[in-house]
Amino acid sequence: MASLTASTPSAPLPLHSGASATIRIEPPRSLFEVRLREVWAYRELLYFFVWRDVKVRYKQTAIGVLWVILQPVLNMLVFTLFFGRLAKLPSDGLPYPVFYFAALIPWTYFSYSLQSTTNVVVENQRLITKVYFPRLILPVSAALSGLVDFAIGFVVLSIFCFAYGILPTLAAFWLPVLLLLALFTALGVGLWLSALNALYRDVRYVIPFLVQFWMFASPVAYPSSLVPARWRWLYGLNPMAGVIDGFRWAITGRGHAPGLLLLASASAVALVLLGGLFYFNRMESSVADRV
Amino acid sequence: MTPPVIHADSLSKRYRRGALQQTTLLRDHLSRALKSPLSVFRRPKHETFWALKDVSLDVREGEVLGLIGRNGAGKTTLLKILSRITRPTQGWAEIHGRVGSLLEVGTGFHPELTGRENTFLSGAILGMSRSEIARKFDEIVAFAELEKFIDTPVKHYSSGMYVRLAFAVAAHLEPEILLVDEVLAVGDINFQKKCLGKMGDVARAGRTVVLISHSMAAINALCSRCIILDKGSVEFDGSTGEATARYYAESLDATDGADLSTRPRKGNGKARFTSISVQPLDSAGRPLDIAYPGCDLSIDVELNCTSDFAPANLAIIFYDSAGYRVIDTNTAQKGEFVSLQAGQTAKANFLLHEVLLRPGKYLVGLWLGRQIMEVIDHIEHAATLDLIEGEESSQYAIVFPGVYLCRFEQNISVIQPSLSEGARL
Numbered sequence: 043m044a045s046l047t048a049s050t051p052s053a054p055l056p057l058h059s060g061a062s063a064t065i066r067i068e069p070p071r072s073l074f075e076v077r078l079r080e081v082w083a084y085r086e087l088l089y090f091f092v093w094r095d096v097k098v099r100y101k102q103t104a105i106g107v108l109w110v111i112l113q114p115v116l117n118m119l120v121f122t123l124f125f126g127r128l129a130k131l132p133s134d135g136l137p138y139p140v141f142y143f144a145a146l147i148p149w150t151y152f153s154y155s156l157q158s159t160t161n162v163v164v165e166n167q168r169l170i171t172k173v174y175f176p177r178l179i180l181p182v183s184a185a186l187s188g189l190v191d192f193a194i195g196f197v198v199l200s201i202f203c204f205a206y207g208i209l210p211t212l213a214a215f216w217l218p219v220l221l222l223l224a225l226f227t228a229l230g231v232g233l234w235l236s237a238l239n240a241l242y243r244d245v246r247y248v249i250p251f252l253v254q255f256w257m258f259a260s261p262v263a264y265p266s267s268l269v270p271a272r273w274r275w276l277y278g279l280n281p282m283a284g285v286i287d288g289f290r291w292a293i294t295g296r297g298h299a300p301g302l303l304l305l306a307s308a309s310a311v312a313l314v315l316l317g318g319l320f321y322f323n324r325m326e327s328s329v330a331d332r333v
Numbered sequence: 334m335t336p337p338v339i340h341a342d343s344l345s346k347r348y349r350r351g352a353l354q355q356t357t358l359l360r361d362h363l364s365r366a367l368k369s370p371l372s373v374f375r376r377p378k379h380e381t382f383w384a385l386k387d388v389s390l391d392v393r394e395g396e397v398l399g400l401i402g403r404n405g406a407g408k409t410t411l412l413k414i415l416s417r418i419t420r421p422t423q424g425w426a427e428i429h430g431r432v433g434s435l436l437e438v439g440t441g442f443h444p445e446l447t448g449r450e451n452t453f454l455s456g457a458i459l460g461m462s463r464s465e466i467a468r469k470f471d472e473i474v475a476f477a478e479l480e481k482f483i484d485t486p487v488k489h490y491s492s493g494m495y496v497r498l499a500f501a502v503a504a505h506l507e508p509e510i511l512l513v514d515e516v517l518a519v520g521d522i523n524f525q526k527k528c529l530g531k532m533g534d535v536a537r538a539g540r541t542v543v544l545i546s547h548s549m550a551a552i553n554a555l556c557s558r559c560i561i562l563d564k565g566s567v568e569f570d571g572s573t574g575e576a577t578a579r580y581y582a583e584s585l586d587a588t589d590g591a592d593l594s595t596r597p598r599k600g601n602g603k604a605r606f607t608s609i610s611v612q613p614l615d616s617a618g619r620p621l622d623i624a625y626p627g628c629d630l631s632i633d634v635e636l637n638c639t640s641d642f643a644p645a646n647l648a649i650i651f652y653d654s655a656g657y658r659v660i661d662t663n664t665a666q667k668g669e670f671v672s673l674q675a676g677q678t679a680k681a682n683f684l685l686h687e688v689l690l691r692p693g694k695y696l697v698g699l700w701l702g703r704q705i706m707e708v709i710d711h712i713e714h715a716a717t718l719d720l721i722e723g724e725e726s727s728q729y730a731i732v733f734p735g736v737y738l739c740r741f742e743q744n745i746s747v748i749q750p751s752l753s754e755g756a757r758l
Contacts, residue, residue, distance in 0.1 A: 063403050063429060063430055063431070064425070064427060064428070064429050065417065065428045065432065066420065066425065066426075066427050067344075067414060067415070067420065067425060067426040067427070067428070068420070068421070068425045069415060069420055069421050069422055069423060069424075069425075070420055086457060086462055086463055087458065090453065090454055090457040090458070090463075094443060094446070095455055095456075097445075097446060097450065098445050098446065099444075099620055101445045101486075147704045158524065169440065169441055169458065170418075171413075171418060171442070172418065172436045172437045172440050173416070173418065173434060173436065173458055174416055174417040175436065175458070176420050284668050312645050327420050328419075328420075330413070331348065331419055
């Protein structure tokens with residue numbers, strides 16, 4: 043709370059008017075009128091949405107923020123036991139706990155963001171029908187609010203690596219890039235799905251399968267070295283393959299830099315994100331009438 | 334003359350009928366596609382209607398404009414377009430200045446968050462900056478009279494406390510143009526007066542306000558100019574006095590001497606209702622121009638018999654806007670039955686005393702039959718009754734929940750000495 047009351051003096055946000063004082067109201071015309079500048083003008087509201095998400099998420103739970111640590115740790119134990127010790131999948135020479143934990147931290151962030159981005163429009167339908175703001179800030183806030191969990195998980199991961207004697211290398215500088223890629227992937231796909239979800243509630247039921255399938259299509263439970271070399275390029279179209287491989291490499295400094303795989307991923311994400319922006323924007327103009 | 338701050342040019346909005354409550358499942362589309370594969374390439378045909386049609390208006394700086402009209406007249410649609418929640422199908426509008434809209438009390442409130450947190454959240458959603466809210470925070474809390482509970486999650490608030498905080502946040506919004514939908518119809522009467530006062534301040538401060546209300550008392554107190562919307566179009570635009578007078582007169586028209594021959598009906602048709610008239614009366618039996626909660630109603634019905642029928646029960650039934658049957662008066666209750674032979678006509682008069690229903694629109698239905706044995710004639714919607722809260726009935730002017738406005742006396746006394754309990758609420 044202290045951060046709120048002791049606020050820094052800032053220029054007052056233009057009240058529901060974006061930057062200019064004149065608002066023009068017209069029927070939706072162009073498919074491509076994405077108003078990113080308006081999102082920027084509403085950045086304070088974006089901050090408040092993220093803050094609300096984070097605040098509410100653990101408010102009623104008994105152990106609160108501890109869940110953020112517990113979820114990936116428990117997952118890691120299960121993976122280590124079943125995929126590691128029982129199935130004896132290779133781990134590229136890394137200790138199983140580090141191998142799985144380094145993948146689960148970005149994966150948990152991604153899957154959480156994807157799900158909350160998909161549901162954010164439907165969950166805020168009351169708000170959407172009662173007040174104006176650029177709708178785009180809803181999915182953006184959903185994708186951002188998972189970062190808090192990610193940060194906490196990342197600290198745990200660092201302690202973990204340290205305990206196993208794995209020290210950061212120069213490769214760690216790639217982490218922000220990889221995280222950004224995961225964020226844009228979740229946002230890009232989430233934009234499509236949240237707009238679709240406003241139209242067809244089926245999407246809500248498809249999401250758990252999609253997330254599960256996607257996890258097995260990414261090197262979370264196994265190293266990507268299991269994928270035959272001639273299929274690598276195809277595998278790279280899954281941006282999360284590049285992200286997770288990259289994460290393991292950036293944290294441990296072992297294995298290969300993701301290189302071309304990452305480039306393919308980034309291009310795929312750019313396309314999905316751009317399409318998602320336009321599709322969401324098309325929905326936005328009528329979403330208050332539809333949800 | 335100052336240039337208009339709101340200029341709207343033939344705004345129109347088309348909705349799909351039923352689109353508002355439908356939740357589409359992919360299944361529906363798939364089953365349609367399977368039945369006729371080509372239909373996938375056609376846009377599905379939906380029945381559409383114009384919620385708003387060619388509405389043009391200018392609002393000048395400092396003006397307080399009232400929007401009145403029946404339910405479904407397009408008031409809220411117009412406000413939603415002006416506040417950019419939804420976009421028009423045709424036409425355009427321009428607004429010069431910072432717009433704040435208030436379509437609901439407690440927009441963005443989250444039950445898990447405390448009063449303090451919700452003040453910041455709701456304030457931000459309504460368009461205030463963080464520093465602006467921080468600056469006004471103490472004032473807001475004082476206005477809501479919630480100093481002691483500001484760090485309690487609002488899910489523990491009583492509905493009164495919730496509304497007070499929600500409105501306090503909204504009342505401290507300082508836009509140049511304020512768009513308000515029927516939000517005064519909540520809260521206790523003292524708090525309402527306070528809110529009306531605060532809104533009056535806004536109006537006096539030279540800000541522009543567009544206000545929807547069913548409360549003619551509020552409209553009269555606040556608005557300098559009024560627009561009556563009817564079926565999505567502007568029916569009247571002028572002084573508040575003239576507008577409210579017209580609105581009253583119209584609400585009476587709809588209830589008067591309606592010809593029933595074309596009404597949808599059920600029954601075997603041995604007899605048919607031919608006319609109905611609903612006349613509001615004051616307690617002394619003098620006819621009134623408008624019907625208000627607590628007035629008497631004199632209802633005259635005529636019926637025409639084409640085939641003999643055995644003694645039957647004649648009922649007059651009131652339904653509220655949600656379709657609930659709120660009044661069912663019938664001859665059987667008094668031990669009387671109607672029996673007619675072919676060619677006869679009959680008149681019936683019912684006098685209803687003190688119809689203490691809350692303000693709003695009611696459907697008056699007619700029924701003639703012999704309980705479960707036969708239905709002779711049944712018209713669900715024979716007449717419409719608009720109970721209007723006016724200044725003359727200001728003691729009933731607030732729309733609280735509940736169907737029936739019981740007349741009551743009250744006497745409140747504080748019992749000593751359990752002071753601590755009283756202080757805790």
